[in-house]
Amino acid sequence: MTTPLDLKGLQSLLWNFAGHRTVTTAAKCGILSRLARSPATVNTISEDLELAPEACDKVVRALVALGVLEYDEPIFRLAPDLEPLFNQGPDDLAPFLEHSHRMYENWGENLETWLRTGTWPRRERQSKEVQNFGKAMRGVGVRTAKTVVDHIDLEGVRSMLDIGGSLGHWAQAVCEKAPGVSATVFDIEETAAAGRELYRGTEFEGRISFSGGDYLSDDLGKGYDLALIANVLHQELAEQASELIRRTAKALAPGGRLCVVDFRIDSDRCGPELGTLFAIHMRDFGDTWTEADIGSWMTDAGLSSIERTDVGPTRWIITGHKR
Ligand SMILES: C[S@@+](CC[C@H](N)C(=O)[O-])C[C@H]1O[C@@H](n2cnc3c(N)ncnc32)[C@H](O)[C@@H]1O
Structure with missing residues (x-):
């Protein structure tokens, strides 16, 4: 409340x-x-x-x-x-602060017009911006991932698919916690290439691989014990979000589980604060999805025993199981 x-x-x-x-x-x-x-x-x-x-x-x-x-x-x-946090290495938080700066600049310029007219100009990210976005997501996500992964059941997991996994920080958090796991990170070509480069010569090189493509149309592979969709569903509209869950569920082995990690939002969409503000940030191309939305897409995808785990006041994991 x-x-x-x-x-x-x-x-x-x-x-x-x-x-x-x-x-x-x-x-x-x-x-x-x-x-x-x-x-x-x-x-x-x-x-x-x-x-x-x-x-x-x-x-x-x-x-x-x-x-x-x-x-x-x-x-x-x-x-x-x-x-x-500001150590200038691959986990530096500074790129995220710069991302946050640009994000609110964009709000300052466009929120009023959007509110009055429903229009908020959108343009595709240029190559440099894709790189900066990847660094920003890693900078903010690398520590969150470690905390959230503690709430994911990794029992029996040997292979993992990380959808929209950016520069591999979520996959790394899982691999650090469960030494027997190998991960495939699926992201757009440019980010996948940057991820490959980042892990070259590191202890994770043989365990974290990167696949480039479009998660709504390209092959996601099959036979995974765990699939993760972290902070990705909110950038899709309902039809695409539901399709992404369907395609990801298909890539699971029988007995596998799909974990959606995202911002929490109440069923009346009036809280928590972060989830509601994020819904504005996603304006007309995405949303902060409710537990009922995500659960129904999982059910449609053939997943069952759907459960919700709250991680702090702003985030949750919704898990569905493939029989
Ligand atoms: C908000 S970021 C989340 C990154 C990471 N999962 C995290 O939580 O830090 C969304 C990711 O989805 C990727 N993405 C967006 N559209 C995609 C598509 N059609 N196919 C594959 N990846 C996509 C972006 O490149 C980006 O890395």
Whole structure:
């Protein structure tokens, strides 16, 4: 149940947007990555990153107030828990903050028009944007995957298919937890190629393979013990989402299970907050699907014993079994 806001709560909500923009802009301008390398004064930060010193001074102080930085005069440092997240390796969170920045820029520009006219321009991602999106999904997903996978029953699982599996972070989380599992990550050609490259020469090279194609029309393989559709159904309309579940269920071996991981939404679609906001983000090309929607598509696909596991307040796993 959501607690209704009072005026103070409303004011704080309105300022959330400024807080969001301050954090994502600081990330975009390199402040978080710079401080992850070493603590620094405002002068050093602004010199290193070629930022306006007075503006940089106000921004870093606001970041202290927001809890992103710590201040020990005259030195600013990243909050200890955040420091390892901005390590510039393949799991760096900075690309996700930049993605978040672009996403709300898009909201700022288009939400009102969409609300008035139902129109929100959409264009295909260019190659560079596909790459950035993959890095952003990995940056935010690599840690979530580890937590969520703890709630998935991996008993008897030897092979796994990860639909729309991006750069392989979910497959990796499963492989780390269950050493006998081999995973196939299915994603668009360009992302699959980037995933292959990322894992080349790593301990997972022989266990995580990448298949490129369109999950709605290309062959998904067969005989898998586990299939995962994580954060993918919400980007499809009902007809395609149902078709994707049908095709994925077909790729399972008898006794296999399909896990859909996605944002939770109540049956009246009025909560939780993240699920409802995400439904806006998906506007007219996707949605945050209810348990009843996903369950009925699984039933249509011949899956049974459908169960729901909540993972924290915002996410769930809906699992169906193939007999
Ligand atoms: C929101 S991301 C989710 C990535 C990953 N599962 C995660 O949770 O981090 C959706 C993924 O679906 C992939 N995708 C979108 N349309 C696809 C299609 N028609 N065929 C294959 N993959 C697709 C995208 O490239 C992207 O990697």
